[in-house]
Amino acid sequence: MPKTYTYTEVQQHRSADSCWVVLYGHVYDVTSFLPSHPGGSKVVLQLAGTDATEEYDPIHPPGTLEENLPPSAKLGAFDASTLPTQEKAPAGEEEKTQAVAPTQQQTAVVPTAGKQQHPITSLAQCLNLDDIEKLATAKLRPKAWAYYYSAGDDLLSKTLNNTVYQRILMRPRVFVDCTKCDTSTSFLGHKVALPFFVSPAAMARLGHPDGEAGIARACAAFGAMQIISYNASQTPEQIVADAQPGQIFGWQIYVLTDRKASEARIARINKLPAIKFIVLTLDAPVPGKREDDERTGLVAANLRATSAVKNTSSASSRFPDDREQQQARDVESSDSGSVGKALFQGTAPDLTWKATLSWLRQHTHLPIMLKGVQTHEDAYRASLYPQVQGIILSNHGGRAMDTAPPSIHTLLEIRKYCPEVLTRLEVWVDGGVKRGTDVVKALALGAKGVGIGRAPLFGLGAGGTQGVEKVLEILKGEVETAMRLLGCERVSELGPYCVNSRAVETEVFDDVPAPRMQKLGLWLRSRL
Incomplete structure (x- = not known):
């Protein structure tokens, strides 16, 4: 008969030499897995001797335990009745937790003077994506909000991703029959109903149990395309399980230092007919400094350290006080436990054009898109490789290098210096989209498609699958209104004549040595 373990027994195994955790009502010995844990051993050690289900479940796809642990690691059942009485957090700790929640100053991108503020309490009240984000913010746990909201350093690139669209003006036309409006287009030869798609964004179940599969169901309802994150909280098989006929998916890959692990994942993807292409992400070879995310991890670590000392002291006296205090200090001084940093453990920093694309x-056999192109030189270089069918202009949502350019700047660079790229490759843009007019402006300037990343995650947080549907419904309606007022019945009719981008063009990179052959030398500086 399997053994049942008490809280006191589990608490005795909180070190790198003997690390136990409770998951889904069972006790696991994860000591052997510590060195190979993708998020690093310290992340696991912070949860050693505790019930880690709440932390583990939203981040790890089902089946992860079985894939990474031998059957013998499952030691037995956990007796929850032996848990000590939950104590209220010490004075000041609740305030610390709340300190990571967004303030009005943090969330305001443009001044709101003169606007009447209305509380948003339901999806029915949400009229735009900002409303969706406000509703989600009120519902999400601090850890989930911090991961979704956070960006690099001072959030300058993230903010510019949003505000740059406001400086591009529309050029509406009159006396045009705008009765009909067709938002359909095609991506890599696959027809879709919307010219915008869901970008790869990790950890959807942090926001809602529906997760990435819920996003997929919402996309099916609107004929939209979804790119699945390499770090999705559900497996690719689970996400595409209920795919509708004709529904299109892409899959994002981060190449790992352990190439065999990446190759095994690619082999799984090759077997899923719903996934039509692979997106190689290049804009984050190392994690950016996402302070909101890291700050939440520090608060959580401090709370766990305090709780560990209190609980072990009240539950038993098996450890001397100095050992308990040292364990608490070890947790406080360890890595922050931020979601963003944990996801980048094991990501390869040694990618190069020739070697990586060939590999x-x-x-x-799937078409390859390159995500994270931020200069016209790299866009041109990508167009020279037959393996590459398209590029996604992106600064990783402002989450990698702060003050990196918004994708619209890179799109305008391409138009200025190497416009032939727009015909050689499919060029998609990603980052900062808050309005349907943003989508239309990007399409008018030459983008084939437009990605949205945070919006579906906040949609999940606001209302699960229905929240994502609301996001797509709002954007679709705004795109149709903009197209009608521009006098464009189809997406293919959008062009540079629909917008005035002069205000933004003044900020676009200006390369003094203009002759093409001179600049080609600059292009070829990228490593082979």
């Missing part, structure tokens, strides 16, 4: 083509 990827050897392991998949």
Whole structure:
């Protein structure tokens, strides 16, 4: 008969030499897995001797335990009745937790003077994506909000991603029959009903149990495309399980230092017919400094350290006080436990044009998109490789290098210096979209498609699958209104004549040595 373990027994195993955790009502010995844990051993050690289900479940796809632990690691059942009485957090700790929640100053991108503020309490009241984000913010746990909201350093790139669209003006036309409006287009030859798509964004179940599969169901309802994150909180098989006929998915890959692990994942993707292409992400070879995310991790670590000392002291006296205090200090001084940093453990920083593209083509027959292009030089270089069918202009949502350019700047660079790229490759843009007019402006300037990343995550937080549907409904309606007022019945009719981008063009990179052959030398500086 399997053994049942008490809280006191589990608490005795909180070190790198013997690390136990409780998951889904069972006790697991994860000591052997510590060195190979993708998020680093310290992340696990912070939860050693505790019930880690609440932390583990939203982040790890089902089946992760079985894939990474031998059957013998499952030691037995956990007796929850032996848990000590939950104590209220010490004075000041609740305030610390709340300190990571967004303030009005943090969330305001443009001044709101003169606008009447209305509380948002339901999806029915949400008229725009800002309303969706406000509703989600009120519902999300601090850890989930911090991961979704956070960006690099001072959030300058994240903010510019949003505000740059406001400086591009529309050029509406009159006396045009705007009765009909067709928002359909195609991505890599696959027809879709919307010219915008869901960008790869990790950890959807942090916001709602529906997770990435819920996003997929919402996309099916609107004929939208979804790119699945490499770090999704559900498996690719689970996400596409209920795919509708004709529903289109892409899959994002971060190449790992352990190439064999990446190759095994690619082999799984090759077997899923719903996934039509692979997106190689290049804009974050190392994690950016996302302070909101890290601050939440520090608060959580401090609370766990305090709780560990209190609970072990009240539950038993098996450890001397100095050992308990040292364990608490070890937790406080360890890595912050931020979601963003944990996801980048094991990501390869040594990718190069020739070697990496050749390696990827050897392991998949699927079309390859490159995500994270931020200069016209790299866009041009990508167009020279037959393995590459398209590029996504992106600064990783402002989450990697702060003050990196918004994708619209890079799009305008391409138009200025190497416009032939727009015909050689499919060029998509990603980042900062808050309005349907933003989508239309990007399409008018030459983008084939427009990605939205945070919006579906906040939609999940606001209302699960229905929240994501609301996001797509709002954007679709705004795109249709903008197209009608521009006098464009179809997406293919949008062009530079629909917008005035002069205010933004003044900020676009200006390369003094203009002759093409001179600049080609600059392009070829990228490592082979």
